[in-house]
Each structure stands twice: as structure tokens, then as C-alpha cells.
Amino acid sequence: MTSRELFTKGARVWVPCAEQVWVGAEVQQDYKGGTLVIRTEQGKEQVLTIKNDKDLPPLRNPDILIGENDLTSLSYLHEPAVLYNLKFRFCNQNAIYTYCGIVLVAINPYHELPIYGPDTIWAYRGQALGDLDPHIFAVAEEAYTKLERESHDQSIIVSGESGAGKTVSAKYAMRYFATVGGAASETQVEKKVLASNPIMEAIGNAKTTRNDNSSRFGKFIEIHFDKRHQIQGASMRTYLLEKSRVVFQAPGERNYHIFYQLCAARKSCPLLSDLSLGDCDVFRFTNQGEDPRIQGVDDAQAFDETRTALSLLGLEEQTQLRMFRVLAALLHLGNVRIVEVNEGESKVANDDRHLTLACALLSVDAKALRRWLCTRRIVSMRDEIMKAMPVQEAAAARDALAKHVYAQLFSWIVRQINRELENTGRGQRFIGVLDIYGFETFEINSFEQFCINYANEKLQQQFNQHVFKLEQEEYLKEEIQWNLIDFYDNQPCIDLIEAKLGILDLLDEECRMPKGSDSSWAEKLYERCSKSKHFAKPRFGTRAYIIHHFADEVEYQSQGFLDKNRDTVIEEQIEVLRQSSDELVRKLFLDEPPVSKTPGVKVKVLPTTGTATKQHKKTVGSQFRDSLNMLMTTLNETTPHYVRCIKPNDSKTQFEYNPKRAVQQLRACGVLETIRISAAGYPSRWTYTEFFQRYRVLCRSSDVDRANMQRTCEHILKRVIKDEDHCCFGKTKIFFRAGQVAYLEKLRADRLRACCLTMQRTVRGWLQRRRYTVIRRAVLGLQTRARGVLARRRTQNERERRAAIRIQRHVRGWTARRRYQAVRRAALGLQTRARGVLARRRHTALRRNAKAVIIQRWVRGWLARRRYQEEKKRLVLAQSVIRRFLARRRLRKLKQEARSVEHVKKLNKGLENKIISLQQRIEELQKVNLKMKNAESDITITKQQLEKLKAAEAIGRKLTERVAELEEELRIAKEQLRNEIDDKVDLTNAAAKKEKEYIQQLENVNKHNQGLKQAVEQLNERLKSAEKAVREESKMQSEKEKAMLIQEQDEERMAYQKLLADHQELQSRYEAVLKPTPAPRGRRLSNDAPEEDSGLWGADEDVGLLLKLQQKVRELERERERQQQQLERLESKGADITTSLDGSDELTRAKDVFRLQELEMENEKIRANMTALKNAAADKDGSGIARELSRQTDALTEELVRRREECIQLRCVLASQTQTLEYGNEKELINEDGELVMALEAQKKINRQLENELQAQLKRHEQREIEWRVEEERLREENAAQQRILALGLSESPQSQAEAYMQHEIKRLTTENLDLQEKCDSLMDQMRKLRKTGKVRKRDDTLPIARQQERQETTSPQPPVPVMRKKEREYMGMFEYQSGDENLVIRKLIYELKPKVAMTLLPGLPAYILFMCIRHTDYIDDDEKVRTLLTAAINGLRKVIKKRNDDLDTHVLWLCNTLRLLHTLKQYSGDKAFQAENTPAQNEQCLRNFDLSQYRQVLSDIAICIYQGLMKHLESRVQPLVQPGILEHEAITGLSANRPAGMRNRSEPLSPVGAAADGRLGLNSLLDELSFVHRTLILHGADPEVLTQILRQLFYFICAAALNTLLLRKDLCHWSKGMQIRYNISHLEQWLRDHRVTDKSVVDTLQPVIQASQLLQARKTENDVVAVCEMCDKLSVFQIIKILNLYTPADEYEERVPASFIRQIQERLGERAESQGQATLLMDSKFSFPVRFPFNPSNIRLEDVEVPDVLNLPMLRKV
Secondary structure, three states, rough: OHHHHHHHOOOOEEEOOOOEEEEEEEOOOOOOOOOEEEEOOOOOEEEEEOHHHHHOOEEOOOHHOOOOOOOHHHOOHHHHHHHHHHHHHHHOOEEEEEEEEOEEEOOOOOOOOOOOOOHHHHHHOOOOOOOOOOOOHHHHHHHHHHHHHHHOOEEEEOOOOOOHHHHHHHHHHHHHHHHHHHOOOOOOOOEEEEHHHHHHHHEEOOOOOOOOOOEEEEEEEEEEEEEEEEEEEEEEEEOOOHHHOOOOOOOOOOOOOHHHHHHHOOOOOHHOOOOOOOOOOOHHHHHHOOOOOOOOHHHHHHHHHHHHHHHHHHOHHHHHHHHHHHHHHHHHHHHHOEEEEEOOOOOOOOOOHHHHHHHOOOOOOOOHHHHHHHEEEEEEEOOOEEOOOOOHHHHHHHHHHHHHEEEEEEEHHHHHHHHOOOOOOOOOEEEEEEEEOOOOOOOOHHHHHHHHHHHHHHHHHHHHHHHHHHHHHHHHHHOOOOOOOOOOHHHHHHHHHHOOOOHHHHHHHHHOOOOOOOOHHHHHHHHHOOOOOOOOOOOOOEEEEEEEEEOOEEEEEEOOOHHHHHHHOHHHHHHHOOOOHHHHHHHHHOOOOOOOOOOOOOOOOOOOOOOOOOOOOOOOHHHHHHHHHHHHHHHHHEEEEEEEEEEEOOOOOOOOOOOHHHHHHHHOHHHHHHHHHHHOOOOOOEEEEHHHHHHHOHHHHHHHHOHHHHHHHHHHHHHOOOOOOOOEOOOOOOOOOHHHHHHHHHHHHHHHHHHHHHHHHHHHHHHHHHHHHHHHHHHHHHHHHHHHHHHHHHHHHHHHHHHHHHHHHHHHHHHHHHHHHHHHHHHHHHHHHHHHHHHHHHHHHHHHHHHHHHHHHHHHHHHHHHHHHHHHHHHHHHHHHHHHHHHHHHHHHHHHHHHOOHHHHHHHHHHHHHHHHHHEEEEEEEHHHHHHHHHHHHHHHHHHHHHHHHHHHHHHHHHHHHHHHHHHHHHHHHHHHHHHHHHHHHHHHHHHHHHHHHHHHHHHHHHHHHHOOOOOOOHHHHHHHHHHHHHHHHHHHHHHHHHHHHHHHHHHHHHHHHHHHHHHHHHHHHHHHHOOOOOOOOHHHHHOOOOOOOOOOHHHHHHHHHHHHOOOOHHHHHHHHHHHHHOOOOOHHHHHHHHHOOOOHHHHHHHHHHHHHHHHHHHHHHHHHHHHHHHHHOOOOOOHHHHHHHHHHHHHHHHHHHHHHHHHHHHHHHHHHHHHHHOOHHHHHHHHHHHHHHHHHHHHHHHHHHHHHHHHHHHHHHHHHHHHHHHHHHHHHHHHHHHHHHHHHOOOHHHHHHHHHHHHHHHHHHHHHHHHHHHHOOOOOOOOEEEEEEEEHHHHHHHHHHHHHHHHHHHOOOOOOOOOOOOOOOOOEEEOOOOOOHHHHHHHHHHOOOOOHOOOOOOOOHHHHHHHHHHHHHHHHHHHHHHHHHHHHHHHHHHHHHHHHHHHHHHHHHHHHHHHHHHHHHOOOHHHHHHOOEEEEEHHHHOOOHHHHHHHHHHHHHHHHHHHHHHHHHHHHHHHHHHHHHOOOOOOOOOOOOOOHHOOOOOOOOOOOOOHHHHOOOOHHHHHHHHHHHHHHHHHOHHEEEHHHHHHHHHHHHHHHHHHHHHOOOOOOOOHHHHHHHHHHHHHHHHHHOOOOOHHHHHOHHHHHHHHHHHOOOOOOOHHHHHHHHHHHOHHHHHHHHHHHHHHOOOOOOOOOOOHHHHHHHHHHHOOOOOOOOOOOOOOOOOOOOOOOOOOOOOOOHHOOOOOOHHOOOOOEEO
């Protein structure tokens, strides 16, 4: 495809612009030849005339390539592309560094950026060029790495015009070398190297109109390194000091900084009190610029920094004073006033104060100097002539003297710096940093500009050759057929300047002529150099000439060239200075200044202003040419690295980009030449894999051959690129011509756009069909509903009409009825009242008649009864008299008969019969009497019943009568109610109106009350909010004070730990100085211990052991199933028992159900209480159990009181109900004696008993269930461990399998043996207590506790420990040893103890043994012995850590043992604070004679040092795994996260696809490393708190390393990579959960990188500003802005982050108050949290500790 075909409608191009150099435009019509219609970004439409294809405007790069780190990675390489890319990075992304091939382009931001800290330095350490974002540290790292790998000298060439930032860039490069190359055994070398910077800035830098700190000289600093690549020394060479600045400054400029520093510090520094200095405005040499102040710079403080640097470089205070005296003398010399005496003569006044002060400061003869300032000596062949000089010449001579003195002082200071930085040994290699001026052109260019541009011509030639060489090497390495690239060769221009009879030769020749002048020299140039194409004569003037440099043509004014080249100073003035009594002044003007030689340096040239004899003195031009040639020789022998500094604007405004100024400097510094050379060849280079991943869419599936990517790429390119010259296939890369990548991107975009259109067409069609269906369904629904609404509306109208008619009918009827009822009521009322009057009258008459009849009846009856009684009395009296008469007659007759015998016989015979009959009658009567008695009793009962029935009947009659009366009353009430209703209907209407008025008034009152209530509520809310605010404020204040106290404590702890680390480092340095030993490069665990015999177990034994383990697992599984079945059976029995409680009575069943619910609730409470007790028991603090028991006891007491109250209330209710109930006759008889209540109470007791039994049974079930579950969990863990061993064994060798199985079997048996031994010990203790106390109750109390402890010990994971042999005899818990065996014990216990052996022992066993030895020394009260033992142990710990510094296991082993010894010393110290959890036996074993608190502090310090060493070792192990594991690992398949490496233009090809999946570089490697560290800590018995602190510090380092790398890699800042990073971090969080690390502080350390990944994934619109700011609370403002600036779309369809969004984020974040530590770009990877070692007592009984045979300690005897 030709370039003409790219100019289609919509193509974007660049067109020239007078203001912005280049401006973007868009093609409006397809180009067909002749003209091209474009529209600029400002909206102007232009028509370009195109004569040929070369006149076509440059094409713009795709948006995806804009903002690239390397300019050569752009597809279209031309000036506008470079200019725009730099502007985009500088203004939009605030990126001041950009690569241009091998050149680093640095743009001065005129703002201090937080990207130069130590964290940034270490972030770039070890990274290849291009891995991270462009930076001066990356160039420095590249030079340092090549020095290490190739052992070849390196150089960094920093160039640029004044104000571009050359000095700062060179200073940061030196800081990088001083940081990464700092020698551990050299304490001051790197500091001295950095200290030279403020000195050289003070004496060589000045304020100019372009720069506040402009270097007015060139310098080349060589930093020397030894074999270990550590700084050994340094040296400095200077070039072309601007001496004219000493005596003259342009407006707005200053003299050298040192003069202003002296004036500013004259009062504060006692050393300057005798120099008679004043304000800088007083002296002529410092007040010419009329602007002596620099904003933001304190000259007095800068003077203190200069003095500090001078002292650091070995200049004593007396020497500094002499140097300051010379500088002060120059200031006074500038104020010496020369007056005219006669015409052509001048003199200095005798009373000139400044001359006197200058001579006094220089210690010279004032009279002689006064004479030779105005007089000169002319020496001829015969005699000498003294000639007075005019005022102008005398002033010029005075200024020349001042310049010469300053130059000599400058050279002397440089020599002193070189002497102090001189190598102490034989130098190996060096890295040179060249800080040289860039190409300069002004309106008036003089000798200084000529020399500067001459130096830049030489450097540009070397640069072109180096770039061409690198291009050639790349093509040869890839075996590419290529043609020679034609690049600009400036050798003719260099020959014009330095060749024989060149400009410099002619200048020196003219200087040697007695009457040489600038005009005559210019004539010679016109005559000799006019043939060169690089030389030209201006149209006007005869004293100027033009040279065509590589950057631009410059017109030089020849005036002053000869004087500046000669550098003439009056010899008599120099002689006066040589006669000075000041030693320093004499040294400055020796005939041959001493030359400082630096060993191991090939070329050494000192500053070129030394004074030689007049005949042999070289001109300035010759000296500069020679020194420049030597510099080029040095640079050619090194590997150069280039830094080009660009000044973005002349107003020194922050991040303001002036395209005109930028393009001038880009042309001048060779950046565009680099682009041209790259564009002439194949600038775009892609690996085959990257190309295939990017442009997979351009090929067919049949063309893909994954086994041969090169062939696949060839198929793709043959189809899309017809011209074979546009691309070449190398061994590992594809090389493209300029513009081809953009063409491929266009094809890719077109293909993706076509696919998107197809997808959009299909989706949009489906959406439209769906939308039509929805609309149709909606329309039908609307129609249906509308019709329904209309129909319902018509129906409603009809119903309302009918209802209205009906209402009218009823209302009219009601009205008529109401009128009728009123009339009827009136008539009835009248009739009722009339009839009532008449009736009452009749009733009164009737009552009167009735009463009269009653009176008559009673009177008449009384009279009749009275008459009857009187007649009755008279009749009875008559009858009595007659009957008395008759009875007397009968008595006389009977007396006569009784006197006769027969009569007596008859009478007796009759009597006998009568007696018999009477007896029979009596018997019958008795029978009848009995029957009668029975009947009488029945009658009595019947009478009683009858009486009751009669009473009931009477009650019934009364009730019947009452009912009748009530019915009558009801009838009357109904009639009255009906009448009242009728009356009230009338009153309703009248009351309605009043009611409405009342309601209205009530509503008004309610509204008023509501308003008052709202006001009250508002006042209450305000009061509550005020109280809440006060409470919150007080709470926040207290929390703030608490946080401040904690922070102060942490800061003090961190400061103390830092002091310990510094002390350790100083001690190691001191020991290294005494006995230097090479540090080991690495470590292997096998090197620390001899190889064990691995042939103990064969393959057969391995299989047998495996089968045994499997059989054991099956048995345990069967046992678990059996226990589960038994549990189910018991639960079913419990259910049967519960159902058996149901009675036949419904009330009893309800009570039982209620009771069962209560029992279930009680059961749940008991379970909760048991869980709380278990949690409290799991805590290490014993007070938790007591608190939990107390809480549960209080809760049970409250529950009991509540139940009692409920029972009392229920009984009262039951009693009241019993009294009110009316039982029948039979029920009263049954409950007469309270039998029903007694039965109820008995039933309650039975229920309670059953409930207690059920509760006890449930408790037993729960306890057994808990025990079975614990056993099940233990079996599962054991089964999982055996499965892991089996899986591990299948992947390892038989020997490794045997070792693993044997280790596992040993651990298992050891654990079981230890558990049995502990159970046996607990039972023995219980038996001992029972024997002593003789009480059974203690046994009941101790056995559950023992069982609970056993359960806790079986459930909690314990590390494998050995068996402690239990002996029958009682021990005191001590080890006895002989005096003098301390060193032997320490050697066996510390030196020779291997970590592998320690893993098989009791955790902390060495600490226990040491403490038991200490206890014996305390027991025998031997002070010397304990001191010797502890001293030997402390020294042994230090030596073993130092000897095995690279061994992780050693650090962990002795960190755990040191802490265990520290905790044991505290536990047995006798302090009450450490005895809270001790047993009585442990309290009896406390130390009695010694106070070892000082040794505890020493052990704590040692533990801190071991911890710090352990963290350094862990960080070094984790460091190489963070970037591939967190940032580069792509676990989410199908999500392309990495952008092609060809766009980063790496110097080395990327690793092939899949390299990140390598186990050594992926996420799994990081997780495996963390698991290994965690397992090692657990095996050695690390305290949980220490384990948490180690993981917290390690995860912080992982977060810092990942975030710092992310902030320095632009290719990682896009949404897909953010998703990958978040997914990778989730694995770390899952790892913490899997390893039961629940401390939230560990996870919180990952929050910064988590928030960074979330920021990459978040939406970036203006509506999301607040959400983004709230989400990123753990990131600093610089970090958030940096990520947003680095954010790059993964594809061209994604939009970039709007600049307005970044501005709003920045404004929003500006309100955030950040501390000093947060206001940085990178996280401090060296930060360490304060270390705490919480007290952790041990429950190990000292009397049970035994010394294993493996420790080989026969000298210890257990006491």
C-alpha cells in the first residue's frame, strides 16, 4: 500500500503553523492528486497544493500510540509526531521523561516532583531499561548494570541549554550511584561524592534570565568502583568557567551563589565577622543585575549547607576561612574606585577603604597593589618602561585580576575535592557523568558560545556514530539485509574549527601577533575559510562570520575573541599576590600548580587556568581543544548513555509547553536526528508472538500455525502488505518501515469495526423487533384498558343516575314520613296526656273503694270471731259437766264387778290371749317400724332435695317474673327509644352545624398544638444532636488522644528499633573493617547440616506404610459412622421420651407442649453458654472464663427469680378461678378436701422430674455429639494430611517418599504419645490431690476440667513435638553443670544445633534448657556462673545469626527460642504482673536470688535484630516474585492485559508467551513461598502475635513493591490489568483465610494496591469524582493523579481519561489533609512497623523437660 492511499477522507495529518509549529488537521476528501482539502483543529478549511508525494503532509499516529514512553515506537516518525507526543506526556500526563531510542529526553517542569526519593531508586534497581517508565534513574541503572555485567567503563552525557535542568539531572544520577553503590565498609565515600554537588553549585552556578541555578561551567565527574561494584572514589574535571560573570552581570542575573551566601551569612556565622562584609547591594560585583534574590532560596541556609559539605570533604575551618577571605577580597576589590589624574593616567585614592580591606584579606602589600592596578611595565629588548594606564584600562586590569583570582580559587577547590575523593585503592572501573552546556545561539554570540557549540559538534558526532553503531548491531543480530543509512556527518564542520589553519589555529596565530586585532582575524577567516560550505560571511558588517552547525547556523561577533582567548593578566599584579603571607593565596599562583592524579584513571586533565610562563602559556582555545579531545577519547572508550534536557518555556512556568522553544532544542540536541536515523531503517520491531496476539484478527484460522509463529506472521503480512521492502523477518522479530504499524492498526481497526457493525446490526435488529413487540403489546394493552375505562365510565354514570333516583325516592319518603311522624307524635302526645289524667282519676277512686272494702272486711271478721269464741267457751263448759257425771257412774259399776272370782278368771284368760296377740303384734310393729325408719330416712333426703328444688323453683319463679319484668321494661324502653330517636333526628341537623363549627375549632387548635409539638420536637432534636455532637466530639477527642499516644509509642519504638538496626550495621562494618570476609551469595539448607542417610526406608517399606495408613483411615471412618448411627438412635429415644409425656387430658397435653418448648429454649441457652465458655477458654487470658461464668450465673439467677414470680402469679390466678367457679353437687363433693389441687401438684412434680431427666439426657447427647464432632474433625485433618503426603509421594522420588512418610509417622506417633502422656500426668495430679484432701468433690470438679483441657488440646493444632519421658522420681526443673562448661553447652546447644533437628524437638527446647541451667545457678546463688552463662548465650546467638545470615530456618529458629527464653525469664521472674496464669508449682519455681531484667532487655534487643534480619531475608526472597506474581500474572483467561512489548521498545526481546505461567515466576510461586514461610514459623513454634507481625510486614512489602512498580509502568495502567491485579490479590486474601490469619491489620496492608486496581477499573466520568475520591482513601494525592495520568486505553475504542476529570479529582483531593509521609509518590518499601513481643507464658512443666540424645549434652544433669 502506497502512502498516497492513506490520505482518504477522515485521515488525520499535520500541517505547519506559525504559532504552534505544527497543528492537527483532518482530510475532508480522498486525495486523488494535485490538491488536498483539509480542516484544521481550529475549524479552518485549507486547500494544499501537492506537486509530488513528498509534499504530502505528515500523517498522525493512531491514538493508541499517543503518549508512548519511547518516541521511536511511534509508527510515523517525524518532527510533529515527536513534538506532540512530548507535549501530551508533559502537559496531560505530567511525565517529564521520555525515551527516544537510547536518549532520555528530560523536560524541566519548574516544579519539585516527588519522584526522586530512595524508594524510587530501589524501585528502579535491577530493572531493565524500558521495564519501568522513563526516568533518570533508569539510565543510571542501565549504566550501573552494564558496569557490573560487562566490566566496561560507562558514561552519562547530560546536555541542554541553560535552564533545561542539566545540573539537577546529573545530581540525581550521582545520587543514584551513591545509593546503590554505597559500600558497607566505607562510611563516607558516597557522602563525599554527594557533598561535592552543593560546593560546585555555590562556586560554579549562578542565576540567569533562563535559570535560577544555571551551571556556568562544564564538568565531567568520574565515580570509581571497586571489584564489588561499590564506590571507591571519584574525580572531577571542569571546562570553560564563565569568568566574566565575576565582574559583570546582565539585568535580572546574579553573580555566583557563593558571594550572596557570604553576604547573607555575615551576621549569623562568627567565621565571617572579620571580613567586613555588607549587604550584597553594596558591592559592585553583586549589584549589577539589580535582582539579588531568588524566590524560595535562603542564601544563609545554603551557606550552612556549603560549609557542611566543605567540612565533610576534609577542609578544615581555618582553610575555609582563608577561602572566604579570598572571596571577600574579590568583593572589596570590585569596589576599588579608580580616578583619573591626568589625561591618560589614573590612580587609586590613598584613603580607599575597599583596597585596604582587600589587601588585608589577601595579606599583600597595599602600596604595591595600588601601584600596579594603575601602572603597567613594558619590557623591550633594552630596558623597561613604566606606563600609567587610563581609567578604562586600569578598570579592565582590575576586573581581569578579579577574574583570574576567582578562576584560580575555583581550580584550587576542584583540586581539593579531587584529593578528598581520590581512590583509596586500585580503581577498577568508573561511570562518568558529563554535565555540559548545550547548543546556544543568541543575538550576539561571542567566544563562549563558539566554544560551547564547538563542544556540542564533537559530542553530536560521537552521538551519531554510536546510534548508527547500535542500529547496525541490531540488524546484524537479527540477520536482516539492510542498506547503509545516510546520516548527517558533521566532521567537515569540526575540521573547519579545529583542523590545521582552521578557526582556532588562525585565532591562536592572530593572538601571537604583536598587533593582532579582532578585525584582522576576521579578514583572515574570510580569506582562508570561505571555501568551506559550513562557513559564510554575513551580508552586513566586517567583524562577524557565520558557521553552519548541525543544529542551526550561528553568527559570531569577532569582537573580544582575541582578549578572551589570550586571557591576559598583568604579571606584576600576580607577582604581588605571590608575595602574600597567606599560604592559600601563595598556592593559588604557583608557576606550576600540582596535578592531582587518580590511580586507575587513564586520562586526567585539571582545570585549564593555571599560570605558566608567558612564553609557554597556551591560549584558552587551545586548552579547551586539548581538554575536549581528551574528553572525547575518554567517552569513546566508554559505553555512553545520553540525557537531553529540554527547557519548555522561558517564563519558568510550571508544566507550560512552548512548541517553538521545544522544537529548537530538539533540533539542537540531536533528538530529531535520532528519529531520522531510526525512520531511515526499520523503526518498529515486534516479536512474532506479540505481533500474532495483536493482529490475530487479520488472518484466517487456516493460516494459524501455533507451532511456527514466524510462518503465521508471514501469512498475515503477505496478505496485507504487498511491498516486501516495507517489512523484514528476523530471527526473533519483525521489522517494519515507518508508517506500517499505523497501516496495520488501521486494518485492524477496520476489521474490528466491521465485526462490530455486524454485531451491532444484529443486536439493533433484535432490539428493534423486541421494541416493536413491546410497543404493539403496550398499544393493545392501552386500547383494552381505554375501552374498559370508557365502558366502566358509562356504567358508572348509569349507576349514579339510578342511585340518584333511588336516593331522591328515599329522601322524599323519609321527609314525608318525618312530617307524618311529627303530626302523629303531636296527636298521640295529646291523647296520651288526656287519657292519663282520666285514668289517674279513675285509679284514685278505685283505690279509695278498695281500701274501704278492706277495712270493712277486717272489722266484720273480728266481730264474728269474737262471737264464735264466746259461744265456744259456753258449749265446752256444758259438755265437761255432763261427761264428769257419766264417768262417775261408770266407775261405781266397775268396782262392783271386780269383786267377783269368775270375773277375775275370765279376765286373766283374756289377758293371756291378749298378751300373745300383743307379742305377735309387737313383732309385726317392729318390722313395720324398721320399714318406716328406712322410709323416714328416704323421706328426709327427699325433703332436702325437695327443699332445694323448691328453692330453685322459687328462684326460677323469681327469674321468670324478673324476665317478664325485664321484657316489659324492654318493651317500654324500645318505645321510649323510638320516641327519643325521633326527637334526636330533629336535633341532629341542629347539632351537625354546631359539630362542624366545633370540629373546625378543634382542627385549628390541633394545628396550633401540632405546630407547638413540632417546635418542641425540633428543639429536642437540636438538643439531642447537640448532645450527640458533644459526645462524638469528646469521643473523637479521646480517640484522637489515644491514637496520638499510640503513635508516639510506636514512633519511640520505631526509633529505638532503628537505633538497634544502625548499631547492628555499624558493628558489622566495624567487624568487616577488622576482618573483611566475603559475604555468601546464597544459601542452601543442605549446606548447614550433613546429608542424612536416606536409605533407611526402601520402596517396600514405603508401600507397607502407605497401606497401614490407608487401613487406619478406613477404620476411623467406620468408627465415625458407627458413632453417628448411635447418636441418631439416642436422638430418636429422646423423641420417644418426649412424646410419652403427652396425657389424655387436653390441658395436660398443652402444658407438656409448653414445657417442651421451654426445655428447648433452655437447651439453646445452655448450648450458647457452653459455646461462650469454650471461646473464653480458648483465649489465653484466664480472666475470660471467670467473666463468662459470672455472666452466666447472673443470667440464671435472674431467670430463676422470673420463674418464681410467674409461678406465684399463676397460683394466684388458679386460686381466684377456683373460688369463682360454681361446681355441681358432685364436683363439690369431689374437691371438698382439695383432692384436685393435690393431684395437679403431683402431676407437676412428675412433669418436672421427667423434664429434668430429659434435660440431663439431652445434655449427655450434646456432650457426646461435641466429642464425636471433634473426633471427626481430627480424623478429617489426619486424613487430609495423609492424602497430601500421598500426593506428594506420587510426584517425588522413592527416597523423598520414604523421608516424607517416615517424618509423618514420627510426627503422628509423637503427637499421640504426648497426648497419652499428658492425660496420664493429669490423672496422676488428680490422684495426688485426692490423696491429700480426701474429698470426692474435688474429683468431680477436676475431672471435667481435665476432660475440657484434653478436648481443647486435641482440637487445637499443635506442632509435632517429641516424647518427654516421665520418670517416677520428683524433679525440681533444673539442669546442673560444672563451672567452665558454659562454652561447651552453648556450642552444642546453639552453634551445632541444626534447624532440621530443631524441628523434631519440643518447640523452644533450647530456651527451656538454658533457663533450667539459669535456675540451677539461681538455686546455688552463683552470680559469676549465671553471668558467664548468659554472656556466652548472648554472644552465641549473635555469632550464629551472623554466620548463617542467609539461612531462613536459622533466623526463625533463634527468633522463636530467644522469645521463648525472654517469656520464660518473665514468667519465672517473680513479678506479679507475669504470674497471673502460673500454677502454684510454677510460682514456687520462680527465681529467688537474681534480677535478670537487664538481660531481658538485651534479649529483647537481640530478638528485634533477629526479626529485622529475618524480614530483610524474607523481603529479598519475595522481591523477585511480586512483579510476576501480582502485576504480570494473568489468571483470567481470555482477558488480554498486556500491551504489545513492541510499543515499549525494550532493549531485549520479551520472554515468550507462557513464561509468566512458569512456576518460578507466577502467582503460585509467591503463594508457595508464603506457605513455606508460614509452615517454617509454625514448625518452630512461633507465637501467634509474632507470626501476625511478620505476615503484616511481609504483606506491606508486597503491597509497596507492587504499587511502586505499578506507578512506574505505564503499560500496566488500564482496566483489564486492574482486573487481573485485583484477582491476583484475592488469592493472597484467600491464602490468609486458609491459614486462619484473622487479624484485620494484615489484610489492611494490601489496601493501597487494591484501591489502585479498583481505580483502574472504575468509571472515570465527572459524575464519579466523589466516588473515586472516597474509594481511594489509602492512596496519596500524588499516587491517584499519577495513576490517572498513566492510564492508557487498552484499545482505540476506549476513551482516555478526560483532563477535566483529573483536574476535578485534584481539586477534590486538595481538601484532603495528608501527613508528610503520605505526600509522596511511592510507598516507603523500607518502612517497618514497630515490633512488639507480647508476653506469652508457657504451660510446659519444667520437671517434665528432658534433654534428647540428639543434642549431645551429657554434661547436663537433671536435678
